[in-house]
Amino acid sequence: MTAETTTHTPTTYEDLLASVSAGAEGREILDPATGELVGYAPEHSVEDLHTAVEVAADKQKAWAALSDAERCDYLQRAADAVDAAGEALAELISREQGKPLSGPGSRFEAGACSTWLRVTCSYDLSEEVVVDDEQAHAVINYRPIGVVGAIGPWNWPAMITIWQLAPALRMGNAVVVKPSEYTPLTVLALVEILNSVLPEGVLQVVSGGREVGAAISTHEKIGKIMFTGSTATGRKIAESAAATVKRLTLELGGNDAGIVLEDADPAAIAEGLFWGAFINTGQTCAALKRLYVHDSIYDAVCESLTALAGQMPMGHGVDEQNVLGPLQNKMQFDIVDELVKKATDSGARVLLGGDPDYEAPGFFYPATLIADIDPDNALVVEEQFGPALPIIRYTDLDWAVEQANKLEVGLGASVWSSDRDRAVEVARRIEAGTVWINNHGGLDPRVPFGGIKQSGYGVEFGVEGLKALGVPQVING
Template identity: 70%
Template structure:
């Protein structure tokens, strides 16, 4: 097993400009990240252009074999990767956090490497035989976020590589070390130049999205940045997969058992301390069981430990950065000032190091309150009372985003009827936010477009070619 120290040393630059990365839980130094510019990006694209044709020529079987070896390499460095991720991002080692995320990287890579994608026969009537094949795009630009930096990067690079592309990755400036480390481990099994991480700012990101050599951009992040990418990529007609902002609604029907669903509701909302695109961010509960659901949620939340990620007892951590801490604090303060009832939390300790915001539940809040209408992306959940299902569906559909949603009920058939009325890319029944490597995932409305995962995800990383005759 590779040590954390050795892994960190392997990605620490010996020359060039660097930036110190601090632990959001303690303020202590984690390591030094390189600071790349557009010249570094050009070098990465040149190397990718040189490496990609031979990689594509290997074919699916040989590429998959290399990716399976890379998955094994991730497992061999799993604990070192998890410790680095915990220190840089802030998430605890245990629970659905750092060790979970690293494990997801290797399992997702294996699933992607072994998913078959055979030519699809669309017509074969004795006179015409037509098939759809998927050819490599060339070079894919992958721009990832800071909340799940390793896992979402893997969601981008695994299908891109499997389909015969080279990849240039631009990680978030908040979590570059995690992505550098993951790529360093994966690159032990890949040809040189095929996968490169460029750690730069907005200038690098802007150049990546407009560069004529890049055939596709995969982006996970805010809707505002996604719109900017659409504009900057238009001149070269790039293919895009955009997983953008969400403000997921959950609807609890009146027949639900508050005690039975409380833990699922909690983790749907507070996984990764609420810093998840498809987390439950506004909860609509029928008036008949409203108080019971509030009480059950508060019981689970109060018993869930938050603290420094390297402490094995903790399962919730800090906000990753001060900007996000300030957003959560502003929205909770606005809710309090409006007369909403704070069931739990809402009172960060100003003397505590790190960006810790306590687990917060807010009841008796209006649907147009900023904490409901804006994406908080943190550990604060507004709980809205409703009287009829029609009212709940109208409120759930009232925003311009639609990444995910959920319906909670003792009657799955009734829940599915309600789910069909919700405008979201995925609607879960009696759970929220779970993803699977074979189940397509993507947003509706301004939460983006394009599908990831499974066969559909592979297709999105290829150029469809019809062979007719």
Template identity: 65%
Template sequence: MTITYATLLSEITTPDGRDIFDPATGELVGKAPFRSVEVLDAAVARAKAAQPSWAARTDEERQSLLVRAADAIDAATEPLAELLSREQGKPLNGPNARFEVGACANWLRATAATDLPGRTLIDDGETHAEIHYRPLGVVGAIGPWNWPMMISIWQIAPSLRMGNTVVVKPSEYTPLSVLALAHVLGTVLPDDVVNVVAGEGDLGARLSSHPDIAKLMFTGSTRTGQAIIKSSAETVKRLTLELGGNDAGIVLADVDPKAIAQDLFWGAFINTGQTCAALKRLYVHADVYEDVCRELVEVAKTTPMGRGLDEDNVLGPLQNKAQFDIVAGLVAEAKSSGATILTGGTPEADAPGYFYPTTLVSDIDNSNPLVTQEQFGPALPIVRFETVDEAVDMANGIDVGLGASVWSADLDTARTVAARIQAGTVWINSHGGVHPMIPFGGVKKSGYGLEFGIEGLAAVSAPQVING
């Protein structure tokens, strides 16, 4: 059956639902069915009832169904991408809506192809011990509004592969995208294996304390993650938490500024800066500082921003007014402190949508709030440094550590600097790229637990040692 945008929307909306508006235009996208805690409890009960038969399938059967689910997403790429663009704001092209939908399919296939076999730990003639990985039961997943479909798949795919069922609570800002994704998955997967319940924050609080949720996966703010840790304590729930970022990039003196400018730009401004592991504070050696600033301005000025359904645009609006206000406030504070606005910094008055212009800020102190706080939007502070020790100290000087990057013509030097940075991932001459076989997770207040690859499968499993 061919899925169109209109039929997809009719399947997931309800006349008495919550109005969801396009952040680029203010137009109504659809009415999302916001549900109560009682409805969530019923979904958990259905997932719990469905889990034994799902776990009883062979691993090969689950792999095959994940691949078929990926095929179903591919077949519905255009309506899914259009809905995502309208609801989240991101453009169709560039590393945005079509990219995100494609990543969902690719992640399902990669998860299906990844093996986590049991193995013999010791067999010395006296002792024989093996480790195996069993399903946990029902996995709860709470997703964000910046990459709503892709991050949901990051939570769903490994959970299903290991024999768990899933209950997803999407962000109240982007529920339609995740409901649509679940609808497409449901054309292939058995009933109640994936359940999506949209609603307010009380649903997330219930998931984190629910006695029948064995594991909770959350991507979002550090503050919410801390609340989840507290509310999950009584049930001793396993947690994977990918929390706030504020990633640093360090540009050494030996770079070619023009050669790295595009990659630097997209490391910072992918999804219009609304990415946990985006480059959010850039430290540049004094010898190349002016040249790097100049080249970044040139890229910014030639990168079109506008409504996502316009095929020419690759940058979009902020997803919601609260985030717009955060970015605008931080840039205004930087201006008042005497920092230089190289480009951007002044949104168009009375324009529709939450568009904040691509903004580059130089001559800014490392203690400025635009540097120390995660702006999560299209504004990049660029800080000058004189020595590598100074740059590393500034990069490590805050309480989060999701990702970071080092930029240098000398890979050995870059790797040496990278090893000194307190972050879960440090990229060399790029920033923010993820791979389904490379573990991803943060340190410090950026959370704990790993996603992706073998480690990600283990994280949604109960290890069992058989000794004897």
């Protein structure tokens, strides 16, 4: 459980898996596309967590004593190690999480890990002069928090873990990572790769159940928690963390709306709409999950999107031709299936999909488009987190904006138009942390990202995200 620096980075799939699999005494991890065994995940305990935190707290002091340039050099070399093991890591992601190697899939995810490490080192965080005049001189710097607890999800297990740990490490913190029970091997492998470069002990990983995550939220030596996951779990973390007044960055659930204005070109926006909704088979917090289309182009948008979606191959992630994979687990399959059934039972029109093969192996749910659906249907107002997109017709833009804003979540949204200035005007009326114009869900490590309302608080990425992993200290005088 306590990660140690090694001199060898495992670069083949077999070596990488062998380096993290616990053997037959661990918990079986099965491929969501086939049900076949991938490997065995270690089952760490709360006591293991306590040990990891103690080691991290001890090693953090020397890590923080390094210069910013020295820590960035470590992270750059860690990025090199990720690149060297990129294909092996991508295969493990495909086999454990399910996303295909191709398209915006596991190779994309593995590549994003090294990109985020490198870009996180590119920001200038020099001392900032706040006041400098005849009366006063004040500067602000950011100091390490100490130990950061990072709790990640199963949909983008490697990439989101990097989002959490890269800025934390650069700011001089040690990190204890707790992966999802559904995708522990990917995160264990990622940490193994990083720890082939990083100093011993500053990055720890504890693979366990909910009790381990709960212990992170109350541990007195953890000063901040980075959490990506459901709103319900985020609430519990916030409640538990209150006793020790931990700092929190919470990126929680979303139900992102897209609004297509009447001047949009249906054929031109079809691909952007598709990937906005169906990237990672819809299993993305900031995916497009409900689409409002003006009546004048509603049928044309439905036709263009259906034609494109029908051409996208779905299957086992390690098969190169596939760009859509299975849902990661049975629970998520059942959620999507139930919501689509509620939509069809209500009389909504199925444009594509909606007919899974329940007898086939794997948790495959076909890409599904649902038209002429009531705006209050469960498929619209509940987050499906899967490959089923409801398309709602509107005639009044004010009504569409009101619908976009009516839910308690506010992670992302998008506006689609041939007139960018008009799209921006509409975007300013939408209650979401990020509103994209003519795309949806595209993230940039330089651009802050975070939700509002019950989609969480705090931001990741960019200088603002980096500052969130430090403690501001003002020297006045």
